[in-house]
Amino acid sequence: MADAYALPFADGSYDVAHALQLLQHLGDPVAALREMARVTRPGGLIAVRDVDFAAMTWYPASEPLTRWLTAYRALARSNGGEPDAGRQLRAWARAAGLTDVTATASAWSYGIAAEMSWWAGCGRSG
Numbered sequence: 001m002a003d004a005y006a007l008p009f010a011d012g013s014y015d016v017a018h019a020l021q022l023l024q025h026l027g028d029p030v031a032a033l034r035e036m037a038r039v040t041r042p043g044g045l046i047a048v049r050d051v052d053f054a055a056m057t058w059y060p061a062s063e064p065l066t067r068w069l070t071a072y073r074a075l076a077r078s079n080g081g082e083p084d085a086g087r088q089l090r091a092w093a094r095a096a097g098l099t100d101v102t103a104t105a106s107a108w109s110y111g112i113a114a115e116m117s118w119w120a121g122c123g124r125s126g
Contacts, residue, residue: 004032024085033096052086
């Protein structure tokens with residue numbers, strides 16, 4: 001584990017820096033991206049993936065999922081995070097000084113009762 005704002009590595013140490021579902025939890029995601037850029041060699045790759053909870057949808061309607069989403073978004077913001085980070089990744093990357101930015105999106109589908117129950121239970125099994 002390391003501090004995303006002060007990685008314990010020399011400049012240009014890595015060919016790739018990767019953060020999965022991290023930036024949404026940080027108060028200053030741009031600073032974290034700058035730090036990732038610092039430890040990545042020139043011409044290296046910085047890859048991030050984050051969620052955009054406002055874009056979540058499900059069918060059929062599920063009151064437990066709706067309550068979970070409302071609670072999670074409020075909690076994330078109260079902790080200084082951004083639960084809708086996915087839509088901001090390109091802007092954050094540019095603000096961090098990254099210039100060759102490619103952004104994509106994908107959707108996960110949880111359409112059966114067991115999958116919806118897993119999400120509504122915040123990932124708890126049983």
